[in-house]
Amino acid sequence: MIGIIARKELRELVRDGRLRLVAALVVLLLLASMAFGWRQAAAVAAEREAAQRTADALWVDQGDKNPHVAAHYGKHVFKPSGALAFLDPGVDPYLGVTLELAAHQRTLPRDAAAGDASSLARFGTLSAATVLQLFVPLLIIALGFGAWSGERERGTLRQLAATGVRPRQLLLGKAIGVSGALALVLLPAAAAAGGVALALGEGVAWSRLAALLPGYLAYYAVIVAVTFVASARARSSRAALVALVGFWSVTCLVLPRLASDAAPRVAPLPSPDAFAAAVKRDLETGLPGAPREDRVEAHLGTLLEREGFEGAENLMPDALLQGFELQAEAAFEDEVFDHHVEALLDAIARQERVSQWAAALSPYLAIRALSSGLAGTDFAHHRAFQTDAERYRQALVRALNEDFARNAGDEGWRYRAGRDLWARAPAFEHAPPGLGWALRHNAVALTLLLAWLLLAWAAAGFTAQRVKVVG
Amino acid sequence: MLWTVVQVEGRNLLAERGAWWLFGLLTAFVAYAAWSGASSAAAHRAATRAAVEEEDRKLADLRAKLEAIEAGGPAAPHAEDPADPALVGAGLGARAVALPPTPTASIAAGQRDAHPGVVRLTTQSRLAEPPRGDVALRGPTSQRAGPFDLAFVFVYLLPLLIIALTYDLLAGERERGTLALVLSQPVSLATFVLGKSLQRAMVVGGATVVLAGGALVLSGDGLGSAEGAVRAALYLAALLAYATFWFAAAVAINSRGRSSAGNALALVGLWLALVVALPGMVRVVVEATYPPPSRVELVNLARSAASEIEEELSGLEGDHGAEADESPAATRARLLAAQEALDARVRPVVERFRGQLEAQQRLVDRLRFVSPAIAVHEALVDVAGTGAHRQQRFEAQVDAFHGTWRALFAERVKAGRPLTPADYAALPTFTFEDEPTGELAARVGLGLLGLLVPAALLLVFSVSGLRRVGRLA
Numbered sequence: 001m002i003g004i005i006a007r008k009e010l011r012e013l014v015r016d017g018r019l020r021l022v023a024a025l026v027v028l029l030l031l032a033s034m035a036f037g038w039r040q041a042a043a044v045a046a047e048r049e050a051a052q053r054t055a056d057a058l059w060v061d062q063g064d065k066n067p068h069v070a071a072h073y074g075k076h077v078f079k080p081s082g083a084l085a086f087l088d089p090g091v092d093p094y095l096g097v098t099l100e101l102a103a104h105q106r107t108l109p110r111d112a113a114a115g116d117a118s119s120l121a122r123f124g125t126l127s128a129a130t131v132l133q134l135f136v137p138l139l140i141i142a143l144g145f146g147a148w149s150g151e152r153e154r155g156t157l158r159q160l161a162a163t164g165v166r167p168r169q170l171l172l173g174k175a176i177g178v179s180g181a182l183a184l185v186l187l188p189a190a191a192a193a194g195g196v197a198l199a200l201g202e203g204v205a206w207s208r209l210a211a212l213l214p215g216y217l218a219y220y221a222v223i224v225a226v227t228f229v230a231s232a233r234a235r236s237s238r239a240a241l242v243a244l245v246g247f248w249s250v251t252c253l254v255l256p257r258l259a260s261d262a263a264p265r266v267a268p269l270p271s272p273d274a275f276a277a278a279v280k281r282d283l284e285t286g287l288p289g290a291p292r293e294d295r296v297e298a299h300l301g302t303l304l305e306r307e308g309f310e311g312a313e314n315l316m317p318d319a320l321l322q323g324f325e326l327q328a329e330a331a332f333e334d335e336v337f338d339h340h341v342e343a344l345l346d347a348i349a350r351q352e353r354v355s356q357w358a359a360a361l362s363p364y365l366a367i368r369a370l371s372s373g374l375a376g377t378d379f380a381h382h383r384a385f386q387t388d389a390e391r392y393r394q395a396l397v398r399a400l401n402e403d404f405a406r407n408a409g410d411e412g413w414r415y416r417a418g419r420d421l422w423a424r425a426p427a428f429e430h431a432p433p434g435l436g437w438a439l440r441h442n443a444v445a446l447t448l449l450l451a452w453l454l455l456a457w458a459a460a461g462f463t464a465q466r467v468k469v470v471g
Numbered sequence: 472m473l474w475t476v477v478q479v480e481g482r483n484l485l486a487e488r489g490a491w492w493l494f495g496l497l498t499a500f501v502a503y504a505a506w507s508g509a510s511s512a513a514a515h516r517a518a519t520r521a522a523v524e525e526e527d528r529k530l531a532d533l534r535a536k537l538e539a540i541e542a543g544g545p546a547a548p549h550a551e552d553p554a555d556p557a558l559v560g561a562g563l564g565a566r567a568v569a570l571p572p573t574p575t576a577s578i579a580a581g582q583r584d585a586h587p588g589v590v591r592l593t594t595q596s597r598l599a600e601p602p603r604g605d606v607a608l609r610g611p612t613s614q615r616a617g618p619f620d621l622a623f624v625f626v627y628l629l630p631l632l633i634i635a636l637t638y639d640l641l642a643g644e645r646e647r648g649t650l651a652l653v654l655s656q657p658v659s660l661a662t663f664v665l666g667k668s669l670q671r672a673m674v675v676g677g678a679t680v681v682l683a684g685g686a687l688v689l690s691g692d693g694l695g696s697a698e699g700a701v702r703a704a705l706y707l708a709a710l711l712a713y714a715t716f717w718f719a720a721a722v723a724i725n726s727r728g729r730s731s732a733g734n735a736l737a738l739v740g741l742w743l744a745l746v747v748a749l750p751g752m753v754r755v756v757v758e759a760t761y762p763p764p765s766r767v768e769l770v771n772l773a774r775s776a777a778s779e780i781e782e783e784l785s786g787l788e789g790d791h792g793a794e795a796d797e798s799p800a801a802t803r804a805r806l807l808a809a810q811e812a813l814d815a816r817v818r819p820v821v822e823r824f825r826g827q828l829e830a831q832q833r834l835v836d837r838l839r840f841v842s843p844a845i846a847v848h849e850a851l852v853d854v855a856g857t858g859a860h861r862q863q864r865f866e867a868q869v870d871a872f873h874g875t876w877r878a879l880f881a882e883r884v885k886a887g888r889p890l891t892p893a894d895y896a897a898l899p900t901f902t903f904e905d906e907p908t909g910e911l912a913a914r915v916g917l918g919l920l921g922l923l924v925p926a927a928l929l930l931v932f933s934v935s936g937l938r939r940v941g942r943l944a
């Protein structure tokens with residue numbers, strides 16, 4: 001029975017010339033945006049790899065100098081783009097990619113692509129994710145808004161009811177019919193995504209790609225259910241359509257902007273000037289309750305104890321003590337930087353959580369967060385990169401200061417190290433976190449998407465039971 | 472007769488609860504957008520003013536310190552000498568310059584959060600290393616979605632309201648069976664449609680002017696000036712032209728004689744294509760035609776240029792304990808020369824950057840006619856002064872000012888001449904020269920033609936369709 005209903009629905013939808021045109025347009029848009037995303041992702045990956053090689057070469061070829069001078073010279077690292085950025089660039093364009101790693105400073109990544117965008121940036125970009133998250137739901141609405149109301153208007157719903165078919169069966173059949181039509185649109189896209197992933201080769205996380213699929217399917221199932229509810233309850237197909245377009249524009253256009261306005265009010269961020277001033281102040285005086293001198297002294301004590309020079313400062317060669325002092329100072333500065341930068345990143349993360357929680361009102365916000373999380377293009381992944389880079393920076397500076405301490409000897413500040421030492425520093429590696437990590441960071445969005453799924457289908461079942469046969 | 476149709480339709484609309492809801496919703500959105508736009512424009516204004524005053528205050532402090540020393544006070548520590556032009560120029564003092572917000576800045580946030588509001592100018596190269604404060608501290612998801620400003624409400628939501636009011640202009644009458652009845656009266660179909668559209672156009676036009684005007688009056692700052700008045704007038708003209716386009720589109724689609732659900736689908740499809748899909752595609756085309764050079768490569772380029780001047784630079788930075796072999800003055804002159812050399816090396820690349828961005832904007836200026844949404848959005852950001860044209864103008868002026876500022880200090884460093892209180896008093900200040908309002912009006916006006924010409928064409932196109940529908944009814 002359900003099969004028959006589904007076949008009939010599908011045949012009707014496929015035979016509708018206008019729907020065929022719209023579906024063809026969506027497929028075309030999907031393929032075009034994916035092709036563009038592919039080109040972009042390949043170019044970005046090549047560019048950043050080349051830049052990283054150049055930066056590494058600049059570091060190794062910096063010439064002979066004092067190790068601490070080299071620590072000032074520092075090294076640049078570039079953020080590798082997200083694993084599935086070709087599908088969903090997420091918030092990557094709004095995040096910096098260049099990070100300068102040097103002594104006495106913890107900087108924030110800079111050179112976000114958004115800084116160089118034309119004034120059209122406000123319209124957003126046309127990525128495969130945009131098509132999948134914004135346009136496909138409209139296609140579903142176009143496919144399904146007449147599912148109940150159309151039958152009622154044509155008078156066929158009464159006939160159907162007379163045949164004794166159960167509302168649940170009808171609902172399921174119609175859902176399968178719409179899904180079948182949708183599959184005709186999405187299968188080419190899924191195949192293309194797989195193809196691009198293959199072409200991009202290594203670095204693509206297949207498990208992430210595989211996890212995106214059920215995510216999007218859940219999202220579409222929500223839209224199908226909402227469409228059916230509106231169709232069953234509305235007085236006419238026309239009213240159903242108007243209500244559904246209203247639902248779409250509120251959840252996909254209005255709420256994201258309202259959430260974007262609310263986030264800074266919930267978790268305000270300091271102005272760049274205020275942030276810089278607070279860091280500068282604490283570098284001079286120390287964090288509240290931990291004066292600078294005390295902390296530097298404590299770090300120096302720990303270092304000396306570890307190296308077995310405790311209480312023998314006066315017997316140590318000058319350069320050795322100076323090297324340890326430099327390192328103790330660096331350790332103090334790192335405390336200050338970590339305190340301020342982590343607080344800043346925490347506030348940004350809170351802002352991001354506001355948009356995730358707003359998914360309670362909009363399934364679009366749920367899939368948007370989940371999709372960019374799985375694509376590795378959300379703020380959590382950006383932060384993971386920053387954390388790794390900072391760890392690397394601290395280790396690099398420590399290694400250089402300790403080389404100065406151990407090897408400067410009588411030369412003191414005139415001591416010069418060379419290529420050997422620079423080359424000994426390991427290359428910066430950033431392995432993107434795994435699938436489980438990405439899911440955990442989007443647990444709110446994931447849970448809310450599932451809640452939408454359950455509620456929407458419960459409502460669809462409920463309205464199907466009580467659908468008015470005659471308008 | 473026409474007036475009777477308008478009056479009857481007016482009464483019908485008043486009786487419709489849905490229409491009240493729609494207007495109520497639009498009013499709420501406009502009110503929120505006005506409040507939000509005003510508060511973010513005010514915050515921006517306050518932040519830039521504070522930053523500029525902070526640097527002015529530091530310069531005044533330096534000058535006071537110098538006067539105290541000259542009056543016989545204790546000398547300043549070596550690293551804080553207010554008479555040393557190299558030190559003061561390199562960062563002890565700075566001139567902060569800002570792009571002043573226009574009276575109508577609350578209309579559209581535009582690219583405001585993508586550009587630093589304040590630029591600090593020292594003798595350091597501004598090209599190689601973006602100064603601190605360039606990194607906008609804002610959550611990326613917020614930046615991505617964009618703010619809920621008036622431009623968003625009018626560009627995206629106003630057409631939806633118009634669609635909701637007009638998709639069943641004729642089809643609704645036919646479906647209810649009232650069209651034949653109406654046409655049996657002594658009224659032509661053209662008059663009937665014209666009357667119905669006119670009534671809705673008057674309502675939407677009136678609501679737009681009242682809401683948009685009210686929002687601007689509440690959120691603007693200094694609208695009384697001649698500039699403010701011109702900008703406000705252009706803003707209202709742009710919105711009315713945009714509404715006219717969507718009315719014309721609705722009449723054209725109604726004239727095809729399809730069902731009201733079919734009309735709604737077609738109009739929503741058109742809206743989706745023009746407001747959501749096309750701008751995204753145009754953006755892709757623009758950025759693919761004139762791709763900006765890679766910032767990432769610029770980093771390395773600046774770096775290798777700097778390391779070739781490394782000999783000079785390594786003399787000071789990081790060599791905490793090394794004794795200087797030469798006089799500090801000579802070192803500083805050399806450092807300054809190094810900065811200038813660096814600037815010269817990096818400048819061609821940065822020029823290429825700016826060139827590409829300007830070329831992008833020129834292409835956007837041409838391609839805005841592809842979609843009325845782009846045309847009206849460009850007009851709104853232009854009027855709000857948050858668009859690319861004003862930003863690029865600002866960049867150019869800052870560059871020129873920076874040149875003057877550096878030359879002034881460089882001259883004193885090279886001559887080994889210390890700064891005097893009189894020098895401090897004579898330091899140049901930056902005033903942004905805005906585009907003449909005539910030029911702005913010309914550019915925005917051209918954009919509005921991009922709305923009105925298609926609207927006229929659509930109306931001409933609908934005449935033939937209406938004749939046919941008249942026969943069918």
